[in-house]
Amino acid sequence: MDENQKVLSRKPILDALDGKVPESIPIWLMRQAGRYLPEYRKIRKQKKSFLDLCYSPKLAAEITLQPIRRFGFDAAILFSDILVLPDALGQKVWFEEGVGPRLIPVSPRDQLNPAALDNLYNNDKLESVYDAIRIICKDLPASCTLIGFAGGPWTVATYMIEGGTSRGFEKIRHWSVADPTSFEKFMVVLIEATSLHLIGQIEAGVEAIQIFDSHSGILDEEGFEKWIVEPTQKIVAQVRNHFPKVPIIGFPRGAGTNLLSYINQVEVQGVGLDQYVSCKWAAENIQSVLTVQGNLDPIYLLSDIGTLNRKTRETLSHFGGNPYIFNLGHGVIKETDPKTVEFLVKAVRDFEMN
Numbered sequence: 001m002d003e004n005q006k007v008l009s010r011k012p013i014l015d016a017l018d019g020k021v022p023e024s025i026p027i028w029l030m031r032q033a034g035r036y037l038p039e040y041r042k043i044r045k046q047k048k049s050f051l052d053l054c055y056s057p058k059l060a061a062e063i064t065l066q067p068i069r070r071f072g073f074d075a076a077i078l079f080s081d082i083l084v085l086p087d088a089l090g091q092k093v094w095f096e097e098g099v100g101p102r103l104i105p106v107s108p109r110d111q112l113n114p115a116a117l118d119n120l121y122n123n124d125k126l127e128s129v130y131d132a133i134r135i136i137c138k139d140l141p142a143s144c145t146l147i148g149f150a151g152g153p154w155t156v157a158t159y160m161i162e163g164g165t166s167r168g169f170e171k172i173r174h175w176s177v178a179d180p181t182s183f184e185k186f187m188v189v190l191i192e193a194t195s196l197h198l199i200g201q202i203e204a205g206v207e208a209i210q211i212f213d214s215h216s217g218i219l220d221e222e223g224f225e226k227w228i229v230e231p232t233q234k235i236v237a238q239v240r241n242h243f244p245k246v247p248i249i250g251f252p253r254g255a256g257t258n259l260l261s262y263i264n265q266v267e268v269q270g271v272g273l274d275q276y277v278s279c280k281w282a283a284e285n286i287q288s289v290l291t292v293q294g295n296l297d298p299i300y301l302l303s304d305i306g307t308l309n310r311k312t313r314e315t316l317s318h319f320g321g322n323p324y325i326f327n328l329g330h331g332v333i334k335e336t337d338p339k340t341v342e343f344l345v346k347a348v349r350d351f352e353m354n
């Protein structure tokens with residue numbers, strides 16, 4: 001078969017991650033389930049706490065499938081959150097309306113105890129996430145790929161140490177440079193927990209996984225190697241040990257030119273690009289090595305249709321002829337009109353390379 005010959009796909013996302021070019025460009029969107037959808041807001045009201053929603057298998061399954069029914073995306077991403085992991089490890093985590101996630105912060109003095117991992121082996125919270133996956137699998141359309149996920153350990157650690165969303169990330173940056181030995185011990189526990197959680201999701205039925213390292217952009221080159229590349233390599237190795245074939249998408253958001261180091265060292269099948277990466281540069285330097293996913297700025301879903309159409313076609317023209325999954329550079333913004341998403345899906349499906 002010619003290198004980039006188009007294939008008729010049963011599961012276009014899995015084919016793209018296998019280095020093939022499906023007949024029509026596959027599409028899914030980060031945060032495709034969520035507050036911009038009225039059907040999500042309706043279910044959201046049934047639970048006061050966001051984590052309770054994540055731990056309700058039937059509701060989480062229903063929310064995962066809502067955007068599939070409405071838009072026909074090629075992938076469903078499990079409805080959950082990266083912060084279920086610290087919660088399952090025993091840290092206090094809650095979501096405050098209008099504020100976002102809050103956690104009782106972990107400090108270098110009261111490090112995460114490796115014994116916390118014992119919690120994970122027999123944990124009702126994570127079991128309910130796996131139950132949601134088993135329900136979704138029964139209802140998933142044949143061409144749709146179910147993607148599971150976890151946060152990258154660095155990104156999850158930012159929330160655990162800062163106690164929530166942060167501007168300057170001074171606490172974690174200080175700990176990681178002032179006492180890298182104790183910080184590494186902390187990271188080792190998170191690496192292990194993340195690997196276990198991803199393996200649990202695959203055992204329950206997810207067909208691909210994405211590792212969200214949303215805050216990799218706050219590290220310099222040395223920090224990026226130590227706290228993004230090395231931990232992700234270890235997670236990939238553990239997952240591969242159990243499931244050699246399940247494709248992995250890495251998303252080191254904000255990595256910039258460190259993306260080169262990431263794709264050369266971490267054995268992922270696809271890499272998510274944020275909107276700050278030049279499409280021309282990424283097509284030449286990243287897509288020449290592996291499948292890319294991205295990277296339309298989600299803000300264009302709030303602009304007029306003409307601009308959205310122009311920017312979408314521009315992105316597609318850079319990446320469309322080679323192994324590629326259309327996505328945004330970050331999650332759907334909650335003010336987005338679902339009709340605009342419908343337009344976007346059609347624009348991607350109708351696009352033809354000339």
Ligand code: CP3
Nearest residue numbers: 030031032033034077078079080081082100101212214331
């Ligand atoms: O549709 C999907 O993408 C699947 C579900 C999903 C959620 N969070 C649901 C969610 C996924 C993949 C995530 C990942 C996640 N969670 C990340 C990595 C991706 C990124 O956005 O950078 C991060 C950093 C988190 C942590 C988190 N969860 C924050 C910072 C917030 C508050 C900000 C916000 O948008 O409200 C959340 C809450 C959250 N996670 C919501 C949803 C649908 C909103 C909760 C609500 O309904 O009030």
